[in-house]
Amino acid sequence: MSLRSMLWALNDAPTGKDATAKVILIALGDYANPDGTGAYPSLATLSRIAEVSRRTVQYKLRLLERLGAIHHGD
Numbered sequence: 001m002s003l004r005s006m007l008w009a010l011n012d013a014p015t016g017k018d019a020t021a022k023v024i025l026i027a028l029g030d031y032a033n034p035d036g037t038g039a040y041p042s043l044a045t046l047s048r049i050a051e052v053s054r055r056t057v058q059y060k061l062r063l064l065e066r067l068g069a070i071h072h073g074d
Helices: 003-011 019-031 043-050 054-066
Strands: none
Touching (some): 003 019, 019 043, 019 054
């Protein structure tokens, strides 16, 4: 868990004022390494946490990427 990533997601991250995107970003922070990298939860996991469909998770991940909140890693 990266508390720093979770706090950034909660308070400062660009989420387009989208509550579902924010929940997903906070969840990603929970799975991240201490430096904020390496968050790879499954779509099913994010779907369960955010209480939305996998398709909605995919849409929100693309939104977060467009807003610069996340990017694909190695």
